[in-house]
Amino acid sequence: DAGVIQSPRHEVTEMGQEVTLRCKPISGHNSLFWYRQTMMRGLELLIYFNNNVPIDDSGMPEDRFSAKMPNASFSTLKIQPSEPRDSAVYFCASSGPLISGGTQYFGPGTRLTVL
Amino acid sequence: AQTVTQSQPEMSVQEAETVTLSCTYDTSESDYYLFWYKQPPSRQMILVIRQEAYKQQNATENRFSVNFQKAAKSFSLKISDSQLGDAAMYFCAYKEAGTYKYIFGTGTRLKVLA
Numbered sequence: 186d187a188g189v190i191q192s193p194r195h196e197v198t199e200m201g202q203e204v205t206l207r208c209k210p211i212s213g214h215n216s217l218f219w220y221r222q223t224m225m226r227g228l229e230l231l232i233y234f235n236n237n238v239p240i241d242d243s244g245m246p247e248d249r250f251s252a253k254m255p256n257a258s259f260s261t262l263k264i265q266p267s268e269p270r271d272s273a274v275y276f277c278a279s280s281g282p283l284i285s286g287g288t289q290y291f292g293p294g295t296r297l298t299v300l
Numbered sequence: 301a302q303t304v305t306q307s308q309p310e311m312s313v314q315e316a317e318t319v320t321l322s323c324t325y326d327t328s329e330s331d332y333y334l335f336w337y338k339q340p341p342s343r344q345m346i347l348v349i350r351q352e353a354y355k356q357q358n359a360t361e362n363r364f365s366v367n368f369q370k371a372a373k374s375f376s377l378k379i380s381d382s383q384l385g386d387a388a389m390y391f392c393a394y395k396e397a398g399t400y401k402y403i404f405g406t407g408t409r410l411k412v413l414a
Contacts, residue, residue: 274343284398
């Protein structure tokens with residue numbers, strides 16, 4: 186299996202621009218997670234999807250952030266407009282059913298720099 | 301609320317030696333999972349090992365093994381025959397069975413000395 190795929194791997198943009206991060210989960214996994222990692226705050230869960238439905242978006246910082254999962258094999262995280270404080274590494278992770286443990290497998294991450 | 305504590309911000313080990321990374325957690329649940337993830341300089345979070353709380357046997361993956369002490373709520377990671385490629389940040393994580401939310405520790409940075 187190819188594992189969780191994220192694109193782009195690096196993104197540099199200017200303040201105010203729209204940023205879209207993409208994720209393809211592991212085939213057969215029904216749960217998808219978006220995380221943000223910074224030195225100050227560590228790993229933060231932004232949003233959790235189960236069977237393509239957003240279940241918990243309490244970690245989404247503010248209305249500038251939105252996430253979608255139109256089908257089982259694709260998800261996006263969008264920031265509009267972007268701000269310098271959004272600079273971080275964004276991870277997508279996926280897992281199988283919770284009843285079988287729900288071990289999360291992470292993608293390689295997208296390093297976002299907002300100037 | 302559940303918490304995960306990694307009390308060693310940084311550790312060093314000589315190549316080919318053995319090192320143990322500590323992790324303690326707090327929970328009132330009896331059914332849960334514990335994990336160790338490795339984050340090398342490439343930044344990818346890589347699953348190293350997983351332990352189910354209901355299993356008494358300690359999990360092992362090649363050179364990586366855990367010492368799971370359920371009563372003491374301790375979950376340490378032992379790396380044997382350390383290699384330069386083991387240098388990374390290591391995160392301990394807890395997840396209650398049947399839930400989706402991970403609780404991560406703050407990480408331990410492991411340096412491997414040649």
